[in-house]
Each structure stands twice: as C-alpha cells, then as structure tokens.
Amino acid sequence: MSDEKTTVGLFGFGGFGQLIAAHLAPHVALRIHDPYISVLGGVSLAEAAQCDVIILAVPVAEIRTICEDIAGFLRPGAVVVDVGSVKLAPIADMVECLPDHVQIVGTHPLFGPQSAAEGIAGHKLSLCPVRGEAWREIGIFLRRRLKLNVITCLPEDHDREAAMVQGLTHLIAKVMGDMGPLPTRMTTASFDLIARAVEMVKDDPPTVLNAIETANPFAAKVRETFFERAEVLRARFDV
Amino acid sequence: MSDEKTTVGLFGFGGFGQLIAAHLAPHVALRIHDPYISVLGGVSLAEAAQCDVIILAVPVAEIRTICEDIAGFLRPGAVVVDVGSVKLAPIADMVECLPDHVQIVGTHPLFGPQSAAEGIAGHKLSLCPVRGEAWREIGIFLRRRLKLNVITCLPEDHDREAAMVQGLTHLIAKVMGDMGPLPTRMTTASFDLIARAVEMVKDDPPTVLNAIETANPFAAKVRETFFERAEVLRARFDV
Numbered sequence: 001m002s003d004e005k006t007t008v009g010l011f012g013f014g015g016f017g018q019l020i021a022a023h024l025a026p027h028v029a030l031r032i033h034d035p036y037i038s039v040l041g042g043v044s045l046a047e048a049a050q051c052d053v054i055i056l057a058v059p060v061a062e063i064r065t066i067c068e069d070i071a072g073f074l075r076p077g078a079v080v081v082d083v084g085s086v087k088l089a090p091i092a093d094m095v096e097c098l099p100d101h102v103q104i105v106g107t108h109p110l111f112g113p114q115s116a117a118e119g120i121a122g123h124k125l126s127l128c129p130v131r132g133e134a135w136r137e138i139g140i141f142l143r144r145r146l147k148l149n150v151i152t153c154l155p156e157d158h159d160r161e162a163a164m165v166q167g168l169t170h171l172i173a174k175v176m177g178d179m180g181p182l183p184t185r186m187t188t189a190s191f192d193l194i195a196r197a198v199e200m201v202k203d204d205p206p207t208v209l210n211a212i213e214t215a216n217p218f219a220a221k222v223r224e225t226f227f228e229r230a231e232v233l234r235a236r237f238d239v
Numbered sequence: 240m241s242d243e244k245t246t247v248g249l250f251g252f253g254g255f256g257q258l259i260a261a262h263l264a265p266h267v268a269l270r271i272h273d274p275y276i277s278v279l280g281g282v283s284l285a286e287a288a289q290c291d292v293i294i295l296a297v298p299v300a301e302i303r304t305i306c307e308d309i310a311g312f313l314r315p316g317a318v319v320v321d322v323g324s325v326k327l328a329p330i331a332d333m334v335e336c337l338p339d340h341v342q343i344v345g346t347h348p349l350f351g352p353q354s355a356a357e358g359i360a361g362h363k364l365s366l367c368p369v370r371g372e373a374w375r376e377i378g379i380f381l382r383r384r385l386k387l388n389v390i391t392c393l394p395e396d397h398d399r400e401a402a403m404v405q406g407l408t409h410l411i412a413k414v415m416g417d418m419g420p421l422p423t424r425m426t427t428a429s430f431d432l433i434a435r436a437v438e439m440v441k442d443d444p445p446t447v448l449n450a451i452e453t454a455n456p457f458a459a460k461v462r463e464t465f466f467e468r469a470e471v472l473r474a475r476f477d478v
Binding site for chain 2 (some may be wrong): 164165166171173196224
C-alpha cells in the first residue's frame with residue numbers, strides 16, 4: 001500500500017465501516033459503497049470494486065453474496081480484505097467466489113466503535129494470509145501507520161480462540177443486559193469491570209452475536225461448556 | 240475513635256483480616272485474635288474482646304458463634320463491627336447475641352485483597368447503623384483517614400443491591416474459572432475487562448461465594464433470573 005495513491009473500496013458503512021473510514025481516510029483514497037445507507041460522495045458498486053484494495057465491512061452472512069456481486073469488476077492483483085468476527089467461513093467464501101487473479105486477506109479487528117472510542121492505537125487485529133503476498137504490506141501498514149497490535153495467524157487458530165473470547169463475552173453481556181439496569185451504587189471493582197465490558201458490546205448489532213455463535217465452528221462447544229458449568233453451579237445452590 | 244488511644248480487637252486474621260490490620264495499624268492499638276492462624280503478638284479471646292472496638296473478620300456463618308463466645312467479656316459502650324458480605328443475617332445475629340450495653344455497626348467493605356492491592360483509598364464501603372451512635376464517628380474515620388467512599392444504608396437495601404453485584408460477579412467468575420485457562424492472545428478490550436474481574440475474585444475463599452449465595456435472602460432470585468436468561472439464550476442457538 002503506497003499511501004496516497006492507493007485506492008480503497010469500502011463496502012458497508014455501518015458502525016464498523018464508519019470506524020474504518022475515519023481511520024483510513026488520512027492515508028488512502030477512499031471510495032465507499034453501501035446499498036442501504038446514504039453516504040455523502042458514495043460510489044457505485046462497480047466503481048468501489050475497481051480499487052486497489054477492497055474492504056468488505058458487511059455482516060459475515062453477506063460475504064458470499066457481496067463476493068459474487070463484485071467478482072466481475074475486480075482488477076487483476078487487487079486485494080480483497082474482510083473484517084468479520086469469524087475467519088474460516090468468510091475466507092472459504094472469498095476463496096470460492098473471487099477470481100484467481102485477486103489476492104485475499106482475512107482480518108478481524110478485535111475492537112469496535114465502543115472499545116476504540118478513544119482511538120485504535122494499541123488495539124489488536126488478527127491477520128490471516130490467504131492468497132498472494134499483499135498481507136505483508138497490509139500488516140506493515142496496520143502496525144506502523146495505524147499502530148495496531150497485529151497478530152498473524154491461521155483462520156482455524158483464530159476461530160478457536162475467538163470462540164472463547166467473543167463467545168463468552170457476548171453470552172455474559174447478553175444475559176447481564178437482559179437482567180435490566182445494573183446497580184451503580186453498591187458496586188465492587190470487579191463488578192464495575194464487568195459492567196464496563198457489557199457496556200462496550202451491548203450496542204453491537206445482533207448480527208455480531210449471530211456470527212460468533214453460529215458461524216464460528218468452535219462456538220457451540222464453548223457455549224455448551226459454559227451452560228454445563230452454570231448448571232452445575234445452579235444445582236449446587238438450589239437444593 | 241480518638242486515634243492512638245483507641246484499642247481495636249480484631250477477630251480473624253485471614254485474607255481480609257490481614258488487609259484490615261495493615262490499614263488500621265497506623266491509627267489504632269491493634270490486638271489480634273485468631274484461633275486457627277498463628278499471629279505474631281496475638282492475644283487471647285478475652286483480651287481482644289475487652290477493646291474499645293471489636294471487629295469480626297470471620298466468615299458470615301461464624302458470626303453467631305463468635306458473638307456468643309465474646310459476649311461475656313465486652314465492656315459497656317464497646318462497639319462491635321462486622322465486615323461480612325451480607326448484612327441482614329449477621330446483624331440479626333449480633334443484635335440477638337450481644338449484650339444491650341454494647342453498640343453495633345454493620346459494614347461491608349466492597350473490596351478485597353486483590354481489588355485493593357494498590358491501596359484502599361477511593362474504594363466503597365457500606366455502613367449500616369444498628370445500635371448506638373458510634374457509627375457516625377466510625378464513618379468519619381473511614382472517610383477522612385482511610386479515604387473510603389462510605390455508603391450509609393439499611394441492611395435490607397445493602398443485601399438487595401449486593402445480591403446482584405456480588406451474586407452476578409461470583410457466578411460469572413466461577414463459571415469462567417471452571418472453563419480452564421482463559422485466552423490472553425486474541426482478546427478484545429471487553430474480554431480483558433472480564434478476565435481482570437475474574438482474576439480479582441477467583442482467590443476469594445469459598446466461604447465468600449457461599450455467604451453471598453446462601454445467606455443473602457435476595458440471591459436466589461438473582462441466580463434464578465440469571466440462569467433463566469442463560470437458558471433462553473441457550474435455546475436460541477441450540478436448535
């Protein structure tokens with residue numbers, strides 16, 4: 001990515017797409033396409049697809065469709081990058097639906113609009129090389145220019161670890177959120193930490209929880225273990 | 240509590256008793272009694288019971304027994320203070336077992352050896368006036384000298400709020416702790432917060448979880464709601 005000259009087509013201008021746009025705008029020529037959200041200066045699907053780098057900031061369940069839609073417009077050597085919360089499934093979709101002449105990189109930024117409200121520097125991002133060598137330059141850009149903590153990994157290793165990290169966080173946040181307003185007066189330091197965590201993810205769109213729980217092949221096992229342990233604990237006190 | 244002259248008899252020298260001793264030592268004449276732990280310079284039960292202020296840093300389930308044991312030694316006007324995680328039950332025990340000529344104050348320091356590892360200033364403490372006016376002077380001492388955030392409240396209000404705060408924290412910490420080593424590499428900010436919360440309470444003695452879950456009359460309802468919500472979530476994904 002040689003700055004300034006690099007054109008980036010951003011597909012999806014939801015919460016995360018907007019975060020990407022804010023942080024990439026100073027470094028690249030951004031062309032945004034979203035069929036549902038009106039974007040000032042937004043471009044057509046074809047125009048966004050003809051950029052040097054294409055970022056798919058759409059729900060994991062829509063990766064396949066968007067790949068099929070843009071496949072015919074992509075230029076040879078272009079790099080397609082996703083930002084989904086799981087990696088195995090969307091990477092398989094990209095490999096299957098995108099022409100051989102494009103490069104593919106999977107990423108999962110381990111932060112969101114809430115947790116990165118005060119900047120993205122120091123936050124973590126998982127980077128999965130898939131096809132081509134562009135991942136190296138992208139990794140350098142993310143590290144040096146955006147100051148991210150880049151973790152290069154295999155899609156499977158990502159999904160295994162993320163199943164526990166995100167699966168547990170979202171299960172806990174969902175259950176806590178469902179319990180109504182949380183106390184703020186007689187709180188302990190540990191409770192305050194959990195409440196902050198809940199606050200960070202509670203506004204995530206429902207597609208995030210769905211992606212984590214249904215598209216991550218390791219999530220069911222984590223969920224099962226969590227609920228089993230909870231059941232044991234419940235039995236211990238409800239006698 | 241006019242400093243220096245005030246004698247404080249501390250019953251119980253476990254994790255929390257040691258924390259109390261460390262922070263009170265500069266301000267009062269401390270006399271420690273613990274039947275199970277060898278304390279350098281420890282005193283007899285009778286000697287500790289004859290102080291101006293008596294602090295019961297024993298498990299909630301042992302409050303009644305210790306009150307019966309010390310009742311005959313207490314001086315008129317002495318102040319007996321507990322530090323248990325629930326307030327209704329131990330306060331009822333103290334009122335029933337302690338002679339009318341002693342004052343009674345219930346407290347619940349909303350911190351522990353882990354969360355207050357870097358000092359107790361700014362941490363919260365619930366203070367329940369029970370018998371006599373000594374709670375006022377104690378509140379002033381805790382605020383001004385120990386810099387605590389003192390919340391004066393009724394035992395019932397404490398237990399209702401603490402049931403949610405501590406009940407949820409310990410349920411989550413127990414379930415997470417049972418799941419084995421938590422990931423540290425591909426973590427999100429929200430997961431890191433939850434992991435820190437788990438770390439803070441995981442070394443609490445089992446008596447703490449037991450007191451919260453069985454001695455707090457509001458805990459069962461919180462637990463029930465938590466597990467019900469979890470069940471709904473489980474059903475949603477396990478189809």
